[in-house]
Amino acid sequence: MASGAIRDFLGGLRPGGIVTGAVESIHTFGVVVRIDGEPDGRCTGFIRIPELAWTRYEHPSDIVRVGERLSLEVLHADLDRGQASLSLRALREDPMVAFADTVGQVVTGPVTKLVPFGLFVRVADGIEGLVPLPEPQQVVGEGDELTVQIVEVDLERRRVLLSAVSAVSAGSAR
Known part of the structure; x- marks a missing residue:
């Protein structure tokens, strides 16, 4: 279960809202993002593979780089897991x-x-x-x-x- 500070932070995020943050790590299953203003220096943002881009790609590193700063749309904040689901593609035009x-x-x-x-x-x-x-x-x-x-x-x-x-x-x- 997430700490009180993380729960409060995530509770302030609204679906459809825009956050900024930096790519912390890239994995075959998605991208971990450190959202600006997160308490305790924890990484609470996560971009699932389908939410990275409209186009096909081989690996998430084809789309983003560690350390890269991004603007992202909030899809959902899970207070129990202490994680926000984010989308990069939602802010980009669908070709x-x-x-x-x-x-x-x-x-x-x-x-x-x-x-x-x-x-x-x-x-x-x-x-x-x-x-x-x-x-x-x-x-x-x-x-x-x-x-x-x-x-x-x-x-x-x-x-x-x-x-x-x-x-x-x-x-x-x-």
Whole structure:
């Protein structure tokens, strides 16, 4: 159970409120943040993996660095555990919202991943879409350029559906 000072501090945080703090440590499961004004020098802020960024990334260290100062949105303060759940992505623009207006457009991008049910193509900065099987008639590999049509942008499920138009060899200009 958290000390009285920590409980009082966390009790003053409100969901939707903005706090500032410094990244204390980075782990595969999330990021620990020392929120400005914390009593006893304890680290009470935590950013879960999905709350770091709108885009995909390999490790949280791709997004933040130890010591980096951040502004964060408070999601929830757990007085019993002595921890505040925070979000970095809540304060950043969702790139998918603006991208939703591109349905019907034809774009070229690199194949980023091959999966049993299709392949993923980067169609904009931080946005990948799926070309489902058996769509790609030609053989393509990761890194190859593929021209696709944007068929659907599902904002709720955060998915982009694509249809293959043509493949271009690896390393060729866009």
